[in-house]
Amino acid sequence: MNATSSRLNRALPLIAPGTELRDGLDRIVQGRTGALVTLGNNARLQALATGGFAIDVAFTGTALRELAKMDGAIILNDALDRILFAGVHLMPDASVETSETGTRHRTADRVASQTGVPTVTVSASMSTISLFVDGRRWVVQRPEQLLARANQALATLARYATRLNEATARLSAAEVHDAAAVRDIALVAQRLEMVRRLQQEVNGYAIELGTDGRLVRLQLRELVMGLDQLGTQLERDYADGAAPLRLAPLAALDSDDLAHPALIARACGLGDDLGLRVSARGHRQLAQIAQLSPEVAETLVVHFGDLQALFGASTSDLLGVDGVDYAIARAVREGLIRLAESAYAERLD
Template identity: 40%
Template sequence: MDKLRPSMDEDLIKALKMIAPGTLLRESIENIVRSRHGALLVFAEEEQIAPLLSGGIKIDIDLKPMILYEVAKMDGAIILDPTGARIMHANVQLMPDSRIESQETGTRHRTAERVAKQLGVLAISISAARDVVSVYAGGIRYVMDPLRVVLSKADQALLTLERFKNRLNQVAATLTALEFREAVILSDVTSVIQRSEMVLALSYLIERYVIELGTEGRLVQMQMEELLANVREDMTAVLNDYLIDPTPKRVETAVVELAALPTDELISMERIAGILGYPPAPNMLETHVRPRGCRMLRKIPRLSGQAVRNVMEHFGDLQGILEAPVDELAAVEMVGPSRARDIKEGLDRLRDLDLLERYG
């Protein structure tokens, strides 16, 4: 099954950043698209591309959009250095290994794909007739969408992300209420983790759009970052509260395993419970569980991570922390009288807020 999180090869990410709006390369590509001349751009070291070159003109000058536009009027390929900062050759014929498989039908696109696969470099083919810009990064082919299309997709994804985040806030608020009432069952926990992963998965898709948008994607990125505030941290706190064995290594492993879940497994609460360390059993999701207090303690201002861990280890669970007198909290290492009062007052406020929301 497909994974919920879209994966992107590092070479492709690097390529999209190189040709994002606001860069000289993007300006050059747009000039060529508008002219309908077409072009084949290959980004490689001189010695790397030399065995495939035939003819052409050696230039070796800094990239300037108008120069690239002019040399693209010639029929041959254009060779740039790997960073795209310099134009090395123009009007060259490329002779990649014809045995390399290619699904492309056009000569320019087929050559670009074979060169990219043979040398493991970036190649860009710009169609003369169809305004199609194809990016080949090693064995990956990626067709660039027009800027307006990417912006539209990003806006739609942001609206969906907002809906996902609202639902996450709802299930997280429910978990908070149940924690104070000592009424948490395993399905309450897995619901929060599931919704957190759905929010994070969608954010990875939006990050790809931000890369493609370049300077045009700043507003999209700001909106995404606002919606993602504390999502990762809160999910890690939930794992610290409910993992069977919440060592730092186990928490890190659980984060990786959750991120790798295919779509059909992420919707399975039992699968998420298994990652938390709960063995399969009849009605396992009805199992009553007790929070250790990490998520609540994180809401207390000026309380360090180590102090949170010390309090959790000393009292064992959230109820023990809630019932602890101030002087016993103050005796915990790295807490002291001032922080102990902050913890007591902070947790009391959170409990009062929960009561107010439930009973008005």
């Protein structure tokens, strides 16, 4: 689901399990009848509508099921809490391109493209629900299918998150020893992008699951906590070199390219030399010190210039920085010492 449009992402929760609309659609599927339902109404849609009945009644799942027994489309209001018309004949422009073959699906695709109103069909022969948005058809899966895929994706995400933590720890160790290279950053960037893609996939399943996706969303939130900050901190740590780090271009790489560190380094703007030594400014390391505010951390980085200078700073050196008192200086010194000890242990492993 990582290629979905924002309009599709907004439309999917409207027909997710737990909603009154989904209850009505499921009733239609169980009754083995078809349906064409527009999730909203506007002037462009009205220009395509002929015949039918203006009923303007409160929406219920059972009412939708009964009205679907008639031929023609059902038009809902924008809030989806009223059924405005039933038995409507929709006549979209036949020149609007569509790859659909069935009459109901062709009409729904063209109506959604021509009016901008998300449109849902229920196939009587296939017992499937399809959502049409922006010239695209999205087949709605059953909750048990979505949960199985979401759980599989969560398990994969957990493994990649572990590998990302390992790669980040190795980068930290290299930074402490002033031995970090482009290869180390490329590995972290690779794992971060893989986690981002899996996060997007799981989030898509959670959107489709609606109320049934609560546990999926909780697990996802726990697995990716802090990763947005990690990407930002990496970019800030390596923003001042000859080739500033940029992670956004990795989204354009396909899965095969993402397996090659050289292609990752090039896409990130780090050049072609994987062995090139680089120096961190210290944003990521200082962010791990709980007692340190972002403003003071920024002041320290600007004052000392890079992580190695921070390691070499004495307490008196730190006290000479604006906004740093003895408690902050002590917290910085202790935090950097813990970092050095962790780096030493990482090297021993």
